[in-house]
Amino acid sequence: MKLKSVLLGASFLVPCGTAAQAETLTIATVNNGDMIRMQKLSDHFTEKHPDIDLDWVTLEENVLRQRVTTDIATEGGQYDIMTIGAYETPIWAEQDWLAPLDGLGEDYDVDDLLPAVRDALSVDGTLYAAPFYGESAMIMYRTDLFEEAGLEMPDSPTWSFIADAARQITDKENEVYGICLRGKAGWGENMAFVTALANSMGARWFDMDWQPQFDSEEWKNAVQFYVDLMNDAGPPGASSNGFNENLTLFQSGKCGMWIDATVAASFVTNPDESTVADSVGFAQFPTHQDLDNHGNWLWVWSLAIPASSEKIDAAKQFIAWATSKEYTELVASEEGWANVPPGTRTSLYENEEYLEAAPFADETLEAMNAANTTNSSVQEVPYSGGQFVAIPEFQGIGTAVGQQFSAALAGQVSVDQALQSAQQLTEREMTKSGYID
């Protein structure tokens, strides 16, 4: 009888206690500087919203992708806000896995988002993820080495200029390599760069009937150019180098040029980390001969809400705060304008204080605006995405093709063999997936 009374009492207390508790949002994110800063500054949000608590789950990028994909596909409901990229957003939105981000507040100013970024995160005009920071690709180069060699970098160079300059400034005896490019296999690693390079040289992944195009002349030119250039002017072991490895090489003065994500600009110009911080210049992603097409690289880390979340309203409040102009000003006041998350809002690039603090701002904006994710090649394509193809099968296919190109770079197979294997495996996967017969 006594036990029954206790249990009855407890059953009345539980709902009362729950009602008084704050709503807890579980946020899955990656360990990038901007994300960690958001976590540190999130007290400002919870102070204004005492009814919302935040629980952070920070994971390595690949672990995060596997984790959130499993959860959203099975409606596991573990997360209320997920950090996802420009690749996942359109695919997941079309599956109705994401809640549309309408009603983010009157002062959110959705029209201020950079057009390329907004397009990349929208399906049929509806925004499904709010951009936290965005990046395109550009050239970072050593002004001192260029000066020594009597070279002048154009604002928008061609690949042939880059190749000549890279070979000219290479000094292997002193461990200075003309160019550092990604070589580590992976759809988000070497294939991000190689796809952007191939796009700029007129290649495309698929024709309008979804037939793979690795047997085309454009792909042959692009991959042969990449392998020859890296063999002549790249660092040893380049087939193992990804973003962080090349960042390390550039910061320690071993690369004459590095073509990679615009977000790297803040790292290579940071005197605390980089030995070459005061001699770095920037230029646009190269073009090929008379083709008017840059790499069209566009990546956006953004915040999205799984449709299965039971806390969509609270999650929207947080996303509206974290991707707002107000947040930008908060970061600027707490940590300086140079640390503001870049590449999402037009107004940031009109702000004189930011332009002064970030010498790479103009080039970043120009690169972002040059990105065209709806038609990344000069040829017609049936897919969206710039350095990737926004179909669910691409992660697997892209990594498998990346392994072939990485092997070609390492000299294990010829360029022709790598392209042939890439063609065969892509045809096989596309047939299995029902795109082609």
Added chain:
Amino acid sequence: MARAVSTRRKWITTIVAWTIGLALFFPILWTFLTSFKTEGEAIATPPSLMFFNWTLENYVEVQARSNYLKYFSNSIIIAVGSTIVGLLIAVPAAWAMAFSPTKRTKEILLWMLSTKMLPAVGVLVPIYLLFRDAGLLDSRIGLVGVLTMVNLPIIVWMLYTYFREIPGEILEAARMDGASLAKEIVYVLTPMALPGIASTMLLNIILAWNEAFWTLNLTASSAAPLTAFIAAYSSPEGLFWAKLSAASTLAVAPILIMGWFSQRQLIRGLTFGAVK
């Protein structure tokens, strides 16, 4: 002359053993040293082994960003919990197979081991759905269950091997004296197999502590153990080696210390019955 050869062999053996030992230990030492460097020094080439500006800033940063004690206590609960549950199931199972074998015992043992041959990711979605429906996602009890199952074949196999070394006549004598099955296992078998059980327990704790597939995929924040703590410090864009090394040092330190103090039991257990 014979003595001289023996001494030389001893020296060679010692040098080879130390070389292998140091090679195995070097990654841990390197991680430990890197955890006291700045991010810039951590990537410097050529790297500095000892002569750098030692700093505790990475540990301060890791402490500020993560609640280490929460991850640590989850690791303890999951590793110890799955070991205890595993032993409770495995001791009777190994007893039955060692002392009352049937025609199918060997097939059963092989079948149990074959479950380890399936890549874990192959059953991720079914397990995830089961956990979702049972409300076990991000719960310590769920992880204790899954890690018990994952390590059970190894525990049963190890215990079976140890039990086989114990003469069945001793158990028969206990039975003749009127011992029940439970008493036979608890008072006769267990004390005799204690070194084997202890080493199985220690090995299982180490395996559960280091398990990084299920613990990452089935947790979010409440039940996340130290594997998730480490995973938070790897970055796709930016320098992270020093902070990752600090997090790794904090994560492996407890199990390293436990292994150090229990190495005698571990070796004794692992070589139990090896020399007749």
